[in-house]
Amino acid sequence: MKYIYHGFVYYNNNVHGNPPLRYLGCAEHKKNGCRGRATIPVNGTVEQLKVTKPHNHPPDQMAEEKESFLKELKKAVRSDAMEGATLKRVYEGVSEAFPTVAFEIPFKSISSSLHRWRKNPWM
Structure with a gap:
């Protein structure tokens, strides 16, 4: 959790x-x-x-937005409507709604997770 x-x-x-x-x-x-x-x-x-x-680092002011971005990505990758779309295209579509977060979490750094989420929808 x-x-x-x-x-x-x-x-x-x-x-x-x-x-x-x-x-x-x-x-x-x-x-x-x-x-x-x-x-x-x-x-x-x-x-x-x-x-x-206490923590030994500053807070991440974008933590909640990053979490929302990742949830939307996971949902989009598993969506039947996106079944034929490339992972890059799915990422770009969700990134339009989260441009600041997408800059911090580029496609290259998340592509293996996208593959895993599509391959194993129960994860």
Whole structure:
């Protein structure tokens, strides 16, 4: 499960406790060695997220827009209407709605994911 809070992206690491809490880790852990941590109640909202360990990098102000871009790309690649279209054409179509994000996530960097999403629609 992925959470975006104030420009920081977190992934679920563990769930335990009474009442149960989700223990979250920063998505930049592998890339930047960030040890940022947070907790959130199991059925809680992002507003209930509590940062328990600070990050070693600035927030990504475009994190939510990037997530929307990737969701739209995944949906478009799997769409029956786009079945005959090349992956490049699908990417370009979605990029028109997200020009700033498309600049940061170029086709070359996402093409292998596009192939995987088309090949394995359940991913």
